[in-house]
Amino acid sequence: MNTFRNKGDKPTKIGFGEGLVEAGNRNQKVVVLGADITSSVGVNFFAETFPTRFFSLGIAEQNCIGIAAGLSLEGKIPVFSTYGVFASLRAADQIRVSVCYNNLHVIIGGAHCGVSVGPDGATHQALEDIAIMRVLPNMTVLSPCDATQTKQATLAAIENCNGPVYLRFGREPMPDFTDSSSKFIIGKAHVLHPGNDLSIIATGHLVWEALQAAYFLETIGYSIRVINVHTIKPIDVKIIIQAARETGAIITAEEHQIYGGLGSAVSEVVTQFHPVPISFVGMNDKFGESGTPGELMEKFGMTTHNLIKSCKKMLARKKNGFK
Amino acid sequence: MQSWQTSDPEQLLKIANKIRISIVESLTEAGSGHLGGSLDLADIFSCLYFCILKNDPKNPGWSDRDRLVLSIGHVVPVLYATLAHAGYFPIEELNTLRKLNSRLQGHPARDRGLPGIELSAGSLGQGLSVGTGMALAGKSDHRTHRIFVILGDGELQEGSVWEAAMSAAHYHLDNLIAIVDRNGLQIDGRTENVMKLEPLMDKWRSFGWLVFSIDGHNPEQLLETVKMIQLEKNRPSVILANTCMGKGILRIEGDPHWHGKVPNKEESIEFIEELKNKFNQ
Numbered sequence: 001m002n003t004f005r006n007k008g009d010k011p012t013k014i015g016f017g018e019g020l021v022e023a024g025n026r027n028q029k030v031v032v033l034g035a036d037i038t039s040s041v042g043v044n045f046f047a048e049t050f051p052t053r054f055f056s057l058g059i060a061e062q063n064c065i066g067i068a069a070g071l072s073l074e075g076k077i078p079v080f081s082t083y084g085v086f087a088s089l090r091a092a093d094q095i096r097v098s099v100c101y102n103n104l105h106v107i108i109g110g111a112h113c114g115v116s117v118g119p120d121g122a123t124h125q126a127l128e129d130i131a132i133m134r135v136l137p138n139m140t141v142l143s144p145c146d147a148t149q150t151k152q153a154t155l156a157a158i159e160n161c162n163g164p165v166y167l168r169f170g171r172e173p174m175p176d177f178t179d180s181s182s183k184f185i186i187g188k189a190h191v192l193h194p195g196n197d198l199s200i201i202a203t204g205h206l207v208w209e210a211l212q213a214a215y216f217l218e219t220i221g222y223s224i225r226v227i228n229v230h231t232i233k234p235i236d237v238k239i240i241i242q243a244a245r246e247t248g249a250i251i252t253a254e255e256h257q258i259y260g261g262l263g264s265a266v267s268e269v270v271t272q273f274h275p276v277p278i279s280f281v282g283m284n285d286k287f288g289e290s291g292t293p294g295e296l297m298e299k300f301g302m303t304t305h306n307l308i309k310s311c312k313k314m315l316a317r318k319k320n321g322f323k
Numbered sequence: 324m325q326s327w328q329t330s331d332p333e334q335l336l337k338i339a340n341k342i343r344i345s346i347v348e349s350l351t352e353a354g355s356g357h358l359g360g361s362l363d364l365a366d367i368f369s370c371l372y373f374c375i376l377k378n379d380p381k382n383p384g385w386s387d388r389d390r391l392v393l394s395i396g397h398v399v400p401v402l403y404a405t406l407a408h409a410g411y412f413p414i415e416e417l418n419t420l421r422k423l424n425s426r427l428q429g430h431p432a433r434d435r436g437l438p439g440i441e442l443s444a445g446s447l448g449q450g451l452s453v454g455t456g457m458a459l460a461g462k463s464d465h466r467t468h469r470i471f472v473i474l475g476d477g478e479l480q481e482g483s484v485w486e487a488a489m490s491a492a493h494y495h496l497d498n499l500i501a502i503v504d505r506n507g508l509q510i511d512g513r514t515e516n517v518m519k520l521e522p523l524m525d526k527w528r529s530f531g532w533l534v535f536s537i538d539g540h541n542p543e544q545l546l547e548t549v550k551m552i553q554l555e556k557n558r559p560s561v562i563l564a565n566t567c568m569g570k571g572i573l574r575i576e577g578d579p580h581w582h583g584k585v586p587n588k589e590e591s592i593e594f595i596e597e598l599k600n601k602f603n604q
Contacts, residue, residue, distance in 0.1 A: 031463075055459065055494070063452045063486035070456020073442070074464075078456075094483070097446045098453055102433055 004192065004211055007148075009173035012205075013111055015147035016169050017042030019154025020079060024050050030158060031071055033057055033064050033080040040171075041081045041111035061086045065094035065106070072104040077158055083117075084110030084126030084168060088133055099164045100136045107157045108133075110168045114255030115288040115296040116205060117171050122287040126168075131260025133166040134233050140186060141232040143168045143254075143262070145207035147176045149230060152184035160186060168204065170255075172293045175208045178228075189236035195225035198314055199243035202253035203229045203262045206281070206302060210253050213307035222315060235265050237273070244274040249314050251279050255302055258282040277322055281310050327410070330374050332542040337602050338408065339369035343571045344598050345404035345417055351591035353421040356429065359568040359581040360398040360475065363506050366540045367473075367564055368405040374542075375549050377468065380410040383438040389468050390457055392442050394450020395475035395504065396430035397583070402439075403427050411439040448481025450474065451501060455491045458499035458559070472501045477509030480518045485530065491559040492531030499559040500552055501532075504539065506568040508579040527561045539564030572597055 024030045024046055031053045032046045038056075047054035057064045061082055068078040081087070087110045088095075099106045110133075113126040133141050140161055144153040150169050157165040182190070192207070193214045202210040207228045214224035225247050227239060243250060250270065252263035263280040270276060283300055297303050329335060342365045350356045372378065376389040393402050400420065407414045412426075419425035426437040430445030444450050454472035461468060478484060491499050503523075511517045520526075527534045533555050537544040545564070552560045568582065569575035572594045586594055598604070 052463070057490055058486075058493075060483075060486035060490070062448075062483040063455070063490055066449050066452020066483070066487060067456035067459060067490065069442075070453040070458070071460045072456075073453070074457050074460030076460050093446050094449055094452070097444065098442075098449050101443045 003215065004177040006175035006177050008176060010147035010176040011171055011173050012144065012147050012150040012169035013042035013171055015144070015150030016081070016109055016154050016167070017045040019151040020046040021049050023155055023158040024053065027077065027158070029075060030077045030079065031055065033068055033078060035059055035061055035064050035080070035082040037082060041083070041109060043081050061090040062094050065091040066098050068106045069098040069102060069104050072106050077105055077107070079107040079109060079158065081109030081111055083124055084113040084129040085124060088126065088129035088166065092132060095164070096136055100138045103138045103163050105162050105164070107165045107167060110166060112171045113168045114170055114205060115283065115300055115302070116255060116293040118293045118296060119290045121290040125288040127257050127283045127288065128260070129166070129168060130232055130254070130256050130262065131264070134260070134265065138163045139233065140165045141168070142166070142186070142230060143203040143232050144230045145204055145228050146174060146178050148178045148180050149184065152180070153230060156184055156186050170205055174205050177208060184230070187231045187234045187236055189227050189229045189231065189239045191225060191239065192228050193224065193226035195223035196247055197222045197224060198249040198251065198311060198318065199225040199227055199247045200251045200253055200307060200311070201227045201229055201240065201243065201262070201266050203232065205255050206253040209302070209304045209307055212304040213311060216304070216308055217311055222311070224311060229262060232262055232265055235269060237269050240266055240269045241273045244270050244276045249277050249318050251281060251307065251310050251314060253281040253302070253307060256282055258284055277314065277317065279310050279314055281306055325379070328373050330546060335369045335373060335542040336366065337604070338373050339365040340571065340598055340602050340604060341408055342369055342401065342404045344595055344604065345407065345414065346400045347586065347591055347594045347598070349404065349417040349420045350400055350585040351588065352418050354585060356400055356421060356585050357397045357583050358585055359508070359575065359579070360395065360504060360506065361400040362572065363539070363566040363568050363570045364398055364401045364473070364504055365571065366542060367502060367545060368401050370542050370545045371471065372405045372409045374546060376471070380439070383411060387466070387468050390441050390470045392444070392450045392454040392457070392470065392472045393431055394444055394472055395447065395478055396445030399431045402431065406439040412437060447475070447478045448483040451484050451487035454499060454501070455487050455496060458491065458496040459494055461498050462494065462496060468498070470499050472499070474501055474503045476503055476505045476507065476514050476520060477517070479503065479520055479523070488527065488530040488532065495557040496559045497556050500549070501559065501561040503561060503563045504566055505563045506566045508568045508582065510579065510582050512579055523563060531558055533558050533560040534563065535560065536563045536565065539566035540570060
């Protein structure tokens with residue numbers, strides 16, 4: 001298995017923007033809705049390339065979702081993007097009823113997710129979006145790990161889905177390390193690093209951190225499996241059960257509240273099919289605050305260092321037979 | 324206009340009366356639901372489905388049809404009864420309203436496959452946005468069909484309605500027609516006491532809409548207004564249809580208690596009798 005290398009830091013939103021243009025070139029039905037912050041969420045490339053298929057709707061998220069539903073009913077493939085906090089919460093009822101209950105192929109791009117959005121502070125840091133979107137029937141939830149994979153996820157959301165999709169991404173330039181030739185299949189997670197002592201199941205920006213943790217732990221004799229869950233829903237049940245069975249312990253890692261997100265999704269699988277101890281790395285039931293992305297990841301415990309600490313603790317417990 | 328449609332106001336009122344009878348029957352059978360608003364919209368629905376809409380009950384998915392979005396989902400009994408009388412599905416199916424496994428859910432549900440249902444709706448304030456999206460799609464594809472959205476007046480207290488109103492005017496959606504059931508009542512009482520809506524015409528006008536106020540129980544006025552709207556270019560239209568909640572049954576007319584109530588067996592017999600006597604139906 002490869003050791004992944006950073007091809008250069010790149011914001012995942014750029015992958016989203018590039019994916020939209022590529023999908024727009026391939027299919028005239030793709031339309032994009034903007035809620036004022038078009039360049040900030042990466043849809044400006046589409047707006048410039050296809051001005052007649054871009055609709056500016058102002059700061060009115062509830063209406064944007066309703067309009068997206070109407071466009072979808074008429075055969076368009078609408079993509080709406082704004083900051084994840086507003087996309088998932090401000091218009092939650094519209095997403096539930098007009099989009100999910102009607103089971104419409106509407107793609108919702110949740111931008112600026114996680115504390116890594118930085119100095120804007122708590123109001124703009126989406127940390128609950130996975131939980132909210134995951135609970136809605138018919139919804140697919142994607143959380144790719146880097147810009148390359150975000151582009152793949154964007155194309156898959158537009159071209160390989162029939163129902164609603166929530167696609168989560170971030171703003172900060174982050175390591176871009178996956179290979180564009182690797183297959184992206186919705187619902188199919190990837191083992192990025194083999195290992196049998198324990199598994200780190202990660203999503204989004206924390207996949208890179210998980211790999212760094214695994215590489216370090218390898219140097220001191222531990223074999224850590226790293227799984228990239230780019231699809232939170234439908235979750236890859238098989239790969240999680242396999243990890244539970246073969247490694248006996250799991251750490252989940254996400255830039256999201258530990259309640260309701262990836263950790264909960266993994267627990268739902270593990271407790272049903274192969275119970276093993278799990279510990280959760282993520283936002284521990286708190287709001288974020290202002291700071292640089294690095295400072296915030298550090299303060300709230302979502303770095304490589306935190307993952308190494310959690311792994312060591314879990315490995316020690318495992319050695320003791322979880323007594 | 325299709326052969327089974329009519330522009331004769333007297334005929335349209337007769338059809339509306341049949342729709343009202345079916346509303347009372349189906350809600351009595353259901354044992355719960357919203358009678359008042361369903362009854363007051365019967366004249367408008369009769370005009371829409373039996374005269375105004377370009378539609379085909381035998382081909383409900385026809386791509387050039389005019390679309391009707393029912394934003395106030397709780398008055399869906401009037402839509403079900405109208406669709407059944409127009410031939411979209413058998414009238415007997417109205418008896419399944421609100422029952423387990425029925426295609427006639429308490430609020431309209433597209434996934435049940437009932438012909439003629441354009442949108443699952445019921446959470447107030449969402450339909451105008453969806454209708455705007457449909458109209459935007461129609462405009463950008465240079466299509467000629469129209470989108471009608473039925474709104475309640477209490478529903479206009481939802482802020483998202485005005486987000487939608489702003490956007491429909493911004494995109495010059497002259498293929499979008501909103502009809503507001505202005506019965507002046509909501510569950511807690513008079514709209515003007517619960518949360519003032521007036522001056523309603525000015526509100527819509529200031530949002531860039533062409534505004535009409537009509538008697539919602541007068542087919543001639545509605546038909547005439549829709550004709551005038553056809554000539555309008557570049558902006559959406561709204562018809563404030565002044566109606567009387569519970570219209571057709573004297574005892575309950577204008578009584579907000581009948582917003583979310585259904586008749587018991589005796590009342591039902593009495594109401595149906597009253598309706599039948601109107602047109603000897």
